[in-house]
Amino acid sequence: MPKVGMEPLRRRALIDATISAIGERGSLDVTMSEIAGRAGVSSALAHHYFGAKDELLLATMRHILAELTIDMRRALQSAGSPRERVSAVVAVNFSDIQFQPETIAAWLAFYVEAQKSSALRRLLRVYARRLHSNLMSGLTGILPRSEADRAAEATAAMIDGLYIRRALKDGVPDAATAIALVEDYLEIKLGGRQTQ
Amino acid sequence: MPKVGMEPLRRRALIDATISAIGERGSLDVTMSEIAGRAGVSSALAHHYFGAKDELLLATMRHILAELTIDMRRALQSAGSPRERVSAVVAVNFSDIQFQPETIAAWLAFYVEAQKSSALRRLLRVYARRLHSNLMSGLTGILPRSEADRAAEATAAMIDGLYIRRALKDGVPDAATAIALVEDYLEIKLGGRQTQ
DNA sequence: TTTTTTGTTGATTGACGGATCAATAAAAAA
DNA sequence: TTTTTTATTGATCCGTCAATCAACAAAAAA
Numbered sequence: 137m138p139k140v141g142m143e144p145l146r147r148r149a150l151i152d153a154t155i156s157a158i159g160e161r162g163s164l165d166v167t168m169s170e171i172a173g174r175a176g177v178s179s180a181l182a183h184h185y186f187g188a189k190d191e192l193l194l195a196t197m198r199h200i201l202a203e204l205t206i207d208m209r210r211a212l213q214s215a216g217s218p219r220e221r222v223s224a225v226v227a228v229n230f231s232d233i234q235f236q237p238e239t240i241a242a243w244l245a246f247y248v249e250a251q252k253s254s255a256l257r258r259l260l261r262v263y264a265r266r267l268h269s270n271l272m273s274g275l276t277g278i279l280p281r282s283e284a285d286r287a288a289e290a291t292a293a294m295i296d297g298l299y300i301r302r303a304l305k306d307g308v309p310d311a312a313t314a315i316a317l318v319e320d321y322l323e324i325k326l327g328g329r330q331t332q
Numbered sequence: 333m334p335k336v337g338m339e340p341l342r343r344r345a346l347i348d349a350t351i352s353a354i355g356e357r358g359s360l361d362v363t364m365s366e367i368a369g370r371a372g373v374s375s376a377l378a379h380h381y382f383g384a385k386d387e388l389l390l391a392t393m394r395h396i397l398a399e400l401t402i403d404m405r406r407a408l409q410s411a412g413s414p415r416e417r418v419s420a421v422v423a424v425n426f427s428d429i430q431f432q433p434e435t436i437a438a439w440l441a442f443y444v445e446a447q448k449s450s451a452l453r454r455l456l457r458v459y460a461r462r463l464h465s466n467l468m469s470g471l472t473g474i475l476p477r478s479e480a481d482r483a484a485e486a487t488a489a490m491i492d493g494l495y496i497r498r499a500l501k502d503g504v505p506d507a508a509t510a511i512a513l514v515e516d517y518l519e520i521k522l523g524g525r526q527t528q
Numbered sequence: 529t530t531t532t533t534t535g536t537t538g539a540t541t542g543a544c545g546g547a548t549c550a551a552t553a554a555a556a557a558a
Numbered sequence: 559t560t561t562t563t564t565a566t567t568g569a570t571c572c573g574t575c576a577a578t579c580a581a582c583a584a585a586a587a588a
Contacts, residue, residue: 139554139555139564139565140554140555140556140563140564140565141564142564142565142566143564143565146565161447161448162444162447162448163444163445163447163448165361167544167545167546168545168546168547169545169546177566177567178566178567178568179545179546179547179567180547180548180549180566180567180568181565181566181567183546183547183548184565184566187547188546188547189545189546189547241447244440244443244444244447245444247440247496247499247500248358248359248440248441248444249359250500251357251358251359251437251440251499252357252358252359257500260500260502261500261502264497264500264502265502286512286513286516289513290490290513290514290516290517292493292497293489293490293493293494293496293497293513294486294489294490294493295493296492296493296496296497297488297489297490297491297492297493297494297496298489298493300443300489300492300493300496301460301488301489301492303443303447304443304446304453304456304457304460306456306457306460306461308485308489316482317482317485317486317489318486320482320486321486321517321521324520324521325517325520335534335535335584335585336533336534336535336584336585336586337534338534338535338536339534339535342535363574363575363576364575364576364577365575365576373536373537374536374537374538375537375575375576375577376536376537376538376539376577376578376579377535377536377537379576379577379578380535380536383577384576384577385575385576385577
């Protein structure tokens with residue numbers, strides 16, 4: 137059956153399988169066999185393409201980040217005013233794809249793993265910085281820089297916090313409620329200001 | 333060397349060792365031997381007192397929760413007005429003991445593990461509810477109930493979010509900054525209101 | 529003193545899982 | 559056609575670790 141050009145397909149299938157396996161288990165200790173099985177291949181093949189398990193996990197995280205980046209870019213393009221930019225960033229973080237319990241479980245698991253893996257830690261910092269700067273791209277049009285910075289920090293923290301609470305399946309059930317909470321904060325924080 | 337009455341001492345030592353081991357590693361996969369070693373006993377003894385590893389982890393989480401409860405009670409007792417109560421709750425969550433990277437790493441790890449262990453999940457829900465109701469004990473004196481509820485939700489989320497960011501060692505370096513962010517939110521949210 | 533209870537460990541078992549490797553086969557290149 | 563490259567797997571090795579157990583020691587009870 138071996139057809140040439142399988143590599144990219146297999147890599148992608150393995151990454152998808154990794155996401156769903158992690159999402160279902162709620163943690164990173166899924167076996168290579170489990171992942172490979174879901175992707176319809178043997179565990180040996182997973183090792184063949186990714187070397188070690190760490191590499192596969194890292195590649196998976198990169199993939200998730202890349203998708204988020206794409207969504208974010210699209211959302212920001214169709215945002216006009218600074219205020220709209222801020223809301224767009226918030227909305228993307230709570231969009232259907234990002235706010236699913238599975239995806240969130242994966243995020244959480246990666247956060248923990250980042251304590252051990254410096255490569256993963258670096259990746260997550262990239263995400264954190266990007267979220268911050270995306271928020272700033274709107275906020276700096278409304279608040280003076282230092283205040284904008286603090287507002288971005290607070291907003292980011294609130295988003296992360298709502299993610300965690302979602303993972304616990306306690307309180308804050310849906311995306312709409314989550315968005316409302318963040319927007320409420322933004323409204324009272326930015327409401328009075330003119331959009332420069 | 334065997335002296336009678338060791339059980340409570342050993343249990344406590346093992347729990348302390350568990351916390352520090354988890355804190356250092358940043359995740360729950362520390363071995364029983366590692367924990368037992370830190371406590372100065374053999375792994376067999378850890379099993380003797382706690383049965384399985386799960387039990388030890390659960391007991392450890394219970395211990396952490398219990399300490400937080402004590403701190404919280406003390407802080408709330410010396411708070412007069414509703415507004416002070418809210419600030420007290422915030423302050424406790426960012427107190428030296430609670431806001432150490434080690435403790436936070438442990439929290440995070442337990443959050444992930446909760447996906448697998450229903451007993452742990454139940455415990456964390458208890459914590460979430462308690463935080464919520466502690467916040468409410470102050471907020472209901474300032475805002476109408478439904479608004480207070482939302483404010484408590486937002487505040488709790490922000491606290492959790494700041495915890496995570498601390499674990500990543502990115503942004504929000506110290507407790508003072510974290511408190512300032514939450515207090516800023518509370519101020520603009522509650523500032524205008526009379527304390528009933 | 530003898531017996532029982534409490535405390536403790538070294539050694540061992542058994543399972544699981546990451547990683548490796550030799551072997552197979554189709555396709556592409558020579 | 560022969561050779562090399564690409565795709566793929568079953569079987570296996572090896573390390574780790576939770577859990578168990580038999581055995582020993584000190585104190586308390588009988």
